[in-house]
Amino acid sequence: MxxxxxxxxxxxxxxxxxxxxxxxxxxxxxxxxxxxxxxxxxxxxxxxxxxxxxxxxxxxxxxxxxxxxxxxxxxxxxxxxSQNAPEPPRFAPRHPKQDRIDWSRALGRRFTGGATPEKPQDWSRYPYPFIYGQADPRLFDHANWRHCALRALGQKDFQALTTDYYDQDDPQLIEFIARHTLPRRGILAEPDEILVTMGAQNALWLTAQVLLTQRRTAVVEDPCYHALRDILTQSRCHLTAVPVDHDGLPPGALPERADVIFTTPSHQCPTNATMPLARRKALLARAAEMEALIVEDDYEFEMSFLAAPSPSLKSLDRDGRVIYVGSFSKSIFPGLRLGYLVGPRPFIREARALRASVLRHPPGHIQRTAAYFLGLGHYDSLIRRMSGVLAARREAMEAALAEHGLRVAGRGVFGGSSIWMRASEGADMEAVDHALRVRGVLIEPGAPFFHGEAPPRNFYRLAYSSIPAAKIPAGIALIARELALSRQAGWP
Amino acid sequence: MxxxxxxxxxxxxxxxxxxxxxxxxxxxxxxxxxxxxxxxxxxxxxxxxxxxxxxxxxxxxxxxxxxxxxxxxxxxxxxxxSQNAPEPPRFAPRHPKQDRIDWSRALGRRFTGGATPEKPQDWSRYPYPFIYGQADPRLFDHANWRHCALRALGQKDFQALTTDYYDQDDPQLIEFIARHTLPRRGILAEPDEILVTMGAQNALWLTAQVLLTQRRTAVVEDPCYHALRDILTQSRCHLTAVPVDHDGLPPGALPERADVIFTTPSHQCPTNATMPLARRKALLARAAEMEALIVEDDYEFEMSFLAAPSPSLKSLDRDGRVIYVGSFSKSIFPGLRLGYLVGPRPFIREARALRASVLRHPPGHIQRTAAYFLGLGHYDSLIRRMSGVLAARREAMEAALAEHGLRVAGRGVFGGSSIWMRASEGADMEAVDHALRVRGVLIEPGAPFFHGEAPPRNFYRLAYSSIPAAKIPAGIALIARELALSRQAGWP
The missing domain is CATH 1.10.10.10 (Winged helix-like DNA-binding domain superfamily/Winged helix DNA-binding domain)
Incomplete structure (x- = not known):
């Protein structure tokens, strides 16, 4: 050219x-x-x-x-x-211009420095990626996704592809969510109680902006999803972390007052605990007493290959107190960036206005492609196929962990895609992680999930969503060996 | 089913x-x-x-x-x-549950009620849509976009499609922007000085969050893009509106002090004024004196079918003072939601961290499709074809406006896709707009672009990006007739 x-x-x-x-x-x-x-x-x-x-x-x-x-x-x-022209330097030269701005003063707010750890972009090159939330090319239904995307690129869907929806969404996707997705979680919602978001991340972010201020208090589970803690820290609200137990968030441990409670009842992140029905009711009752709202992140409910998922907290809500966060990014693929918020109209109205200001709307083509993929039943088949594969991987995990005597701290009774692990006291799993990367193994150190200045460093998460069953035994063996070596060395 | x-x-x-x-x-x-x-x-x-x-x-x-x-x-x-089952009511019944939440109290912040007007979703059904910023099916290169999307859906690009990039972007798109798009605007930038955004809207929003606080002052042009004013109002900074003249923002009229100046030098929105080179230099000098940053929204620079676009303000910037906002949404199609920010590293770093918290990253598939569309030269051909068509439409506009004696308040000397119009004093263009809709004509009343409580109501914008040249004379005739009728009726 x-x-x-x-x-x-x-x-x-x-x-x-x-x-x-x-x-x-x-x-x-x-x-x-x-x-x-x-x-x-x-x-x-x-x-x-x-x-x-x-x-x-x-x-x-x-x-x-x-x-x-x-x-x-x-x-x-x-x-x-010329082929003989001087080589551009390996590191590009700085611009001839000078930066005369004092950025320490010019930046009004800082957003770097959160708890969310840097993750390797090249995770797929590791032979043993016990990494969470990435798509497995062996599981994804590439052919049918392509087919749906192609259909959504057709002349008939020209407007869905190209149009500026302003603050609206693809009505076809909204209808599918209302009629098919939400009823599976026991939820009835009208189209104007649903907002499509750029993944669950964006749904949680919008919710925090609408509900929280510097004068309000949010409750998070401890440990919890680190990106949620970053969102809440940036919102500058007061933050109370409540330690979870084997049944998830204990309502009795909630503080005297709080405005918004963020919880993952179906599948606590990262411990995988499932909250029993009685505790769900107690949580709703306690929230009503406190006049607090609840934000339910119902991620991964589809990955229930061992038992049926329990109905969502929102399905038990008679007050309009629960705001529900769902996602297709986990179950279809994370690069999709597609999730949704379900909540009372006054809340959805503000979240919609904010979303319009921040980004208008998730691209129409992606919404329509997802609507086809769901509507044609490919999503259900994908979930069924994934469930079978994940069940086999889970079995391989359990066997390998037992063989090497590695201690499980939490596993989803109904399924899921990861196991929460605990190494001996004194272990520093970030150091172990660094050592393991050299051996081609990726794990997730647990410290970033915990609240506070001195988080426990001996927890870690092992996901089996991206590693084939056949690789699991060797991968777990490498982890066990590295843990034994570090212990012998007296830990770092 | x-x-x-x-x-x-x-x-x-x-x-x-x-x-x-x-x-x-x-x-x-x-x-x-x-x-x-x-x-x-x-x-x-x-x-x-x-x-x-x-x-x-x-x-x-x-x-x-x-x-x-x-x-x-x-x-x-x-x-x-049953086919004889009771009909669901036309308006769906409210849920059996009661909403027991006092939402006037529960909402921490409100985002509704901004200046951005509601626009008709069904604009394409109007025979005379003088509407701005929507895709014209007659101009869009559907076949090649589809071809690029299909390629980006292939096995080779599986990871670009599905992966969670965390806070990163598609390197292929970033490289194209750095090597081919920005040099056309006289801008040299390294990959880590570029951030892909969900359209220009998202770029402006991210910029406002990073640079502004309640203690800082932003300058906007008056009139300006209403969605920008909504973004700045939500950020709660002090806001100074500076009236523009026929050369755009006058540096002499800037206040004593300000932290950030938002401007559209190449093509003032909505008046279409192009800022001359001497004034650009004066603006940079004045900003340096004030120690203010400048945010340059360079929208529509590609639509220069009458004269070559002037180099961007950023290309004249020797201090690292200018943050540049570009967009593909206008020139490819608005539903794409793809734009970019270019600025000094300390700024891009914070904007990147904020974007990761808000939505992680724009979907990989869309980034890769755009990279192919640009890289294969389809974008350049599209712009050339659009320029030819827009030039013909512009000619039809000028002829029809002259024939009916409608007064032009601002037109882009180099091209553009709209003309800024002024009706007689006393005209209320929102009332005229309502009357015209019944006749199948869509125009954009100008009041929402102006700052303050009592904006002039006699301005309006006529875009020719979505209306074929053949429809323009009849559409303009209808507008002229409606204006004459309203004037005879003594205005509303």
Whole structure:
């Protein structure tokens, strides 16, 4: 491809002759890596017209650059970036301009430095990825997703693809969620009680902005999803962390007062505890006493391959107290970024207005593709297939963990895709994680899930959503060996 | 499709016999519209197993519902929702539950009630849509977009499609923006100075959150993009509106001090003024004096069919003072929700962390599809084709406006897709808009673009991005007639 003439600009403040400026502009383009070897430059006629200089000036600049081996000329086809041109440095040079801004002062708010750990982008290259929440190419129904995406790209769906929905959603997806997805969780909702979001992350974020202020108090489970804690910390509300037990969040341990309680009753994150029905009712009653709202993150309810999922907390709610967060990102694939909020109209109205201000709406094409994938039954088949595979992996996990005597701290009674683990006191699972990466094993250290300055460092999570059953025994053996080595070394 | 058995739940607190509860559950499903006529119910055996009741109880409930014409039985194939079942009410009944929450108290913040006007979702049904920012099916390159989307759905791109990028973006799209898009605007940027956003809306929103607080002051142009004013109002910063003139924002009219200046130099929104080079330099100098940052919204620079676009403000910036907002949503299609931010690293780092908290990242599939569309040159061809069509439409607009003596308040000298109009003093363009809708004409009343409590009501915007040239004369004639009628009636 020829380099488009529009990408060349002369600096209006530059010094020197026009010819020198043109030479410098091109040489800098090559040195910065912007112009690659072998690419064709615009003809001298075109570049001259574009820059408003005479053609001879450009020709002289090109010829000079050729003499310096930045460019080569080929008969009749013009000038190209030379194969012998100076290499752009491995690390690109800084801009000639200076940054004169005092960013420590200019930034009004900071959002970096949260609890959410950095995760390896290249997780799929590890042979033993016990990593949570990534898609497994062996499980995903690529063919049917492609088929649905193609259908949603058709002429009939042109408007669903291209239109600015303003603050609305794809009515076809909303209808499917209302009629088919939510009833499975015992929830009845009208279309204007549902808002499509960019994954559960976005649903939790919107909820926190609408319900919390600096004067309000939120309760989180301890441990809990680290990204939720980042969201709440950024909202600057008061934060009370309540330790969970084997049945999840204990209503008796809730503080005197709170405005919003964030909970994962079906499947506590990360311990996998399922809250029994009696405790769900007690939690609702306690919230009513406190006049608190409850945000129920019902992630992974579909992964119930060992027992039927219990009805959601929202299905027991008679007061309009529970705001429900659902997600397709986990069960279809995380790059999809598609989830939803269900709640009373006054709440959904504000969340919708905020979403419109932040991003308008999730792309229409993705909403329509998901509507087809769900409506044609592919989603249900995918869940069934995943359940079978996850059940086999879970069995392999249990066997390998038992064989090596690794201690399980929490497992979902109905299924799920991960096991919460506890190493001996004194273990530092972040150090173990670093050592294991060298051996091709990825685990998730548990510390970021915990509240407070001195979180326990001996917990970790092992997910089996992305690792084939056949790899599990060897992977667990490597973990057990690394733990034994670290223990012998007296821990780090 | 049969109604999945999982969508049925008995209320754990319900009164009455099990049979009565089952009847009620199904009747309510039909009355609420959740179960549609002709849909098949689960077999009595499956439903009984799912609910944990005896099969005869379900059979008795079904038979009773059949007697009441809620259900019909067909030999061997089971029970179906009857065609004679009671109609669900036109407006769905409220839930049996009561909303016991005082939402006036429970909402921490409100986001509704902004300046952004409600726009008709069904704009494409109007014969004369002088509406801004929607895709024209006649201009969009559907075939090649589909081709690129399909390629990005292939096995080779599986990871780009499905993966959770955490806080990162598709490297292929970032590289294209850095190497090909930004150089056209005279901008050199490294990948870590670029962040992909959910359209320009999301870019402006992220910028406001990072740079503004309740103690800081933002400058906006008056008039300006209403959604930007909503974003800044929600951020609770101090807001100073500076009236624009025929050259855009006048640096001399800036207040003594401000922290951030939002401007649209290439193409003022909505007046279409282009800021001359001398004023751009003066604006940069004034901002340096004030130690203010500048946010440059460079929307629609591609629509330069009458003259080449001037280099961006950012290309003149030697201090790292300008944050640049670009968008593909306008030029590809608005439902795409794809734009980008370019700025100094310390700023991009915070915007990236905030984006991760709000939504993680724009869907990978959309990023990759756009990267192909751009990289294969389809974007450039699309812009060339659009430019030709827009030039013809612009000519038709100018001719029709002149013929009917309608007064132009601002037109882009280099092109653009809309004309800013001024009716006589006393005209209320919202009333005229309502009257015109009945005649099939959509215009945009100008009042929401203005700052303050008593905005002028006699401005309006006429876009030609979605209306074919052949329809323009008749559409303008209808507008002129409606304006004349309103004037005769002494205005509203």
């Amino acid at each position: 020829a380099i488009p003439v529009e990408t060349f600009f002369l600096d209006p403040d530059a010094q020197g002759t026009l010819q020198a400026q043109i030479q410098q502009m091109i040489a800098e383009g090559i040195l910065s890596g912007r112009l690659a070897k072998g690419e064709r430059l615009p003809s001298s006629r075109r570049l001259a017209a574009h820059l408003g200089v005479s053609r001879i000036t450009v020709t002289l600049a090109y010829t000079e650059l050729q003499a310096n081996d930045y460019l080569t000329a080929r008969d009749r086809s013009g000038f190209f970036v | 049969a109604i999945p058995v999982e969508t049925f739940f008995l209320d754990p607190d319900a009164q009455g016999t099990l049979q009565a509860q089952i009847q009620q559950m199904i009747a309510e499903g039909i009355l609420s519209g959740r179960l549609a006529k002709g849909e098949r119910l689960p077999s009595s055996r499956r439903l009984a197993a799912h609910l944990g009741v005896s099969r005869i109880t379900v059979t008795l409930a079904y038979t009773e519902l059949q007697a009441n014409d809620y259900l019909t039985a067909r030999d061997r194939s089971g029970f179906f929702v």
